[in-house]
Amino acid sequence: MxxxxxxxxxxxxxxxxxxxxxxxxxxxxxxxxxxxxxxxxKSVDKGLDPSAxxxxxxxxxxxxQFEHQAHTAPLLADAVGLTPIPATRVEGACASGGLAxxxxxxxxxxxxxxxxxxxGAEKMTALNTAGVxxxxxxxxxxxxxxxxxxxxxxxxxxxxxxxxxxxxxxPEHLMNVAIKNHDNASLxxxxxxxxxxxxxMEGRVAAAxxxxxxxxxxxxxxxxxxxxxxxxxxxxxxxLFDCSPVTDGAAAVLLVxxxxxxxxxxxxxxxxxxxxxxxxxxxxxxxxTAIPAAKTAATKAYEMxxxxxxxxxxxxxxxxxxxxEVIASEDLGFFAPGxxxxxxxxxxxxxxxxxxxxxxxxxKAKGHPVGASGVAQAVEVFKQMRGQAGERQVAGDVNLALTxxxxxxxxxxxxxxxxxxx
Amino acid sequence: xxxxxxxxxxxSAAAFNQYIAEHKLMATRCTKCSKTYAPPRAIxxxxxxxxxEWVETSGKGKLAGFTVIYTGPTFMSEQGFDRKxxxxxxxxxxxxxxxxxARITGLDASKPAxxxxxxxLSVDFVEFGEGEAKKTYLAFKx
Numbered sequence: 001m002x003x004x005x006x007x008x009x010x011x012x013x014x015x016x017x018x019x020x021x022x023x024x025x026x027x028x029x030x031x032x033x034x035x036x037x038x039x040x041x042k043s044v045d046k047g048l049d050p051s052a053x054x055x056x057x058x059x060x061x062x063x064x065q066f067e068h069q070a071h072t073a074p075l076l077a078d079a080v081g082l083t084p085i086p087a088t089r090v091e092g093a094c095a096s097g098g099l100a101x102x103x104x105x106x107x108x109x110x111x112x113x114x115x116x117x118x119x120g121a122e123k124m125t126a127l128n129t130a131g132v133x134x135x136x137x138x139x140x141x142x143x144x145x146x147x148x149x150x151x152x153x154x155x156x157x158x159x160x161x162x163x164x165x166x167x168x169x170x171p172e173h174l175m176n177v178a179i180k181n182h183d184n185a186s187l188x189x190x191x192x193x194x195x196x197x198x199x200x201m202e203g204r205v206a207a208a209x210x211x212x213x214x215x216x217x218x219x220x221x222x223x224x225x226x227x228x229x230x231x232x233x234x235x236x237x238x239x240l241f242d243c244s245p246v247t248d249g250a251a252a253v254l255l256v257x258x259x260x261x262x263x264x265x266x267x268x269x270x271x272x273x274x275x276x277x278x279x280x281x282x283x284x285x286x287x288x289t290a291i292p293a294a295k296t297a298a299t300k301a302y303e304m305x306x307x308x309x310x311x312x313x314x315x316x317x318x319x320x321x322x323x324x325e326v327i328a329s330e331d332l333g334f335f336a337p338g339x340x341x342x343x344x345x346x347x348x349x350x351x352x353x354x355x356x357x358x359x360x361x362x363x364k365a366k367g368h369p370v371g372a373s374g375v376a377q378a379v380e381v382f383k384q385m386r387g388q389a390g391e392r393q394v395a396g397d398v399n400l401a402l403t404x405x406x407x408x409x410x411x412x413x414x415x416x417x418x419x420x421x422x
Numbered sequence: 423x424x425x426x427x428x429x430x431x432x433x434s435a436a437a438f439n440q441y442i443a444e445h446k447l448m449a450t451r452c453t454k455c456s457k458t459y460a461p462p463r464a465i466x467x468x469x470x471x472x473x474x475e476w477v478e479t480s481g482k483g484k485l486a487g488f489t490v491i492y493t494g495p496t497f498m499s500e501q502g503f504d505r506k507x508x509x510x511x512x513x514x515x516x517x518x519x520x521x522x523x524a525r526i527t528g529l530d531a532s533k534p535a536x537x538x539x540x541x542x543l544s545v546d547f548v549e550f551g552e553g554e555a556k557k558t559y560l561a562f563k564x
Contacts (some may be wrong), residue, residue, distance in 0.1 A: 282513065
C-alpha cells in the first residue's frame with residue numbers, strides 16, 4: 001500500500017459540542033442533533049454565523065430501523081436552518097461518525113469547501129432490547145455470521161475467549177476497564193451513566209431497602225461485579241458491565257480550512273492524521289486477538305501525521321465492550337500484543353496515568369449512540385486539548401490526541417490524530 | 423454449454439445455504455492458487471482469480487473462539503434459547519485452512535470456563551421448523 005501523504009490543505013476544528021447522552025423517550029434524533037448543534041455553536045470562541053457553513057456530513061447507522069426514518073441528513077440540516085447546503089449521511093455501522101469526520105476533512109482538504117459541519121446522531125431507545133439487538137446485528141455479515149446465533153456482545157466475547165487463551169487474561173481483568181470508564185464518566189455531565197460503579201452498587205442496595213426487599217450483601221464493587229444479580233452474564237465471558245449501553249445522543253464539530261481558522265478562534269485543534277480501513281467478517285481473519293483494519297487505519301493516520309504511537313498523549317478509543325478497549329490499545333501501538341489488559345490493571349490508561357484512554361467515560365459509560373460516537377470522541381479531545389474538560393481534565397500539555405472508531409467487529413475502522421500548536 | 427457447466431451452482435450465499443440444507447459443508451476453491459474458502463467467494467481474495475470451484479470440506483476443524491450467549495437475537499429465542507437455556511456460538515478453523523461461524527453443540531454451555539480453545543470438532547447440522555418453514559443451520563459438534 002502506498003504511504004499516506006499529509007493533507008494538501010490543513011483542516012482545523014474550531015467548535016465542538018454534544019447533546020446529553022441517555023435514554024430520552026420524548027426526543028428523536030433531530031431534537032438531539034439540535035442540542036449538539038447549539039452546544040457546538042456556543043463553543044466557537046469568536047462566534048459562528050451559521051450561513052458560513054457550506055456542507056454537512058452526518059454519521060448515522062440506522063435511523064431506518066431505530067426510528068423508521070431514513071434519509072436523515074436533509075432533515076438534520078433543515079432542523080438547524082442550514083438548507084439548501086449539501087447534506088450527506090455517512091454509514092459505517094458504529095464507525096459512521098468517524099467516517100463523517102473523514103468526509104469533512106477530505107471536503108476541505110480538496111479545496112471544495114472552507115467551512116464544514118460534521119455531525120453524528122442516533123436515537124436507539126425507542127426499540128426494546130431484542131429490537132436493538134436485531135437492528136445492530138444487521139451490521140454483521142448477515143448470511144454467514146448471524147445464523148450461528150452471534151450477537152455483538154457474542155462476537156466480542158469470542159474475541160475475548162481467544163485473547164484469554166492466548167495471553168492468560170481472566171474475565172476479572174476486563175472489569176478494570178469498566179471501573180475506570182465509569183470513574184471518568186462520573187466527571188462528565190454529558191454522560192449517560194455519570195456514576196462510579198461504587199455509587200451504582202450503593203444505589204442498587206438503597207433501592208432494594210426502599211422497596212422492602214432483602215438488601216444485597218455486596219461489600220465491595222468486586223463482589224457486585226462478580227455477582228450474577230448485580231452484573232449478569234450477557235455473552236460469556238462478558239457481563240453487563242463489560243457492555244456499552246443503548247443510547248440516544250448526537251454530537252457536532254465544526255471543521256474549517258486552516259487559512260480561515262482565526263475568523264473563528266485563536267485556539268484551533270488541527271486534524272493532522274486520518275486513516276480508514278476495511279476488513280472481512282470476524283471468522284475470516286488470521287487472528288481473533290487483534291483487529292487488522294484498526295492497525296491499518298492507525299498506521300495510515302500516524303504516517304499522515306508524521307508521528308508515532310508514543311507521541312499520543314490521550315486517546316478516545318472504541319470501547320463498545322471492555323475487551324475492545326484492551327485490543328484497541330494494542331492495535332494502536334500503545335502496548336505490545338497481550339499487554340493491554342495489564343496496562344488497564346496497572347492504571348496506565350487512567351486519567352492520571354501515562355496514557356489516558358477514554359477520559360470521557362468512553363462508549364461504556366458516556367454512552368454509545370452508534371452513529372454519534374465517533375463525533376463525540378472528537379468533542380472530548382477538543383475539550384481536553386483546550387483545557388476545557390472540567391473536573392476530568394488531564395494534567396499537563398495535551399498537544400497530541402487520537403480517536404479510534406470501529407464499525408461492527410472491525411470491518412470498518414477510522415483513526416484520527418489531532419494537534420494543538422499554541 | 424455442457425450439462426456439467428450449467429449445473430454448477432453460483433458461488434453465492436443462496437447456493438451455500440442450499441448445500442447446508444442438503445447437509446453438506448461446501449467451500450469454494452481457487453483453481454489458480456488452491457486456497458479454499460468457506461463461506462464461499464466468487465473471486466479469490468488471495469490471487470484475484472475468478473476461476474473458482476465448489477469442493478466438499480472434510481467437516482473437521484478446531485475451535486478458534488467461542489461464547490455462551492444468554493441474551494440472543496429474536497430468532498434464537500423462538501428456537502427456545504434464553505437466560506436459563508444459553509447456547510454456544512463459535513468460530514471454527516477448518517482443516518482446509520478457512521474459518522467459519524457456527525453453532526457449537528456437544529459442549530456444556532453451563533461451564534464455559536471449561537471449554538477449551540483448540541477443541542476438535544466435526545460438522546453437524548441443526549434443523550428447526552417443519553415442512554416449508556424448516557431451516558437448517560451449520561453447527562459443529564465436539
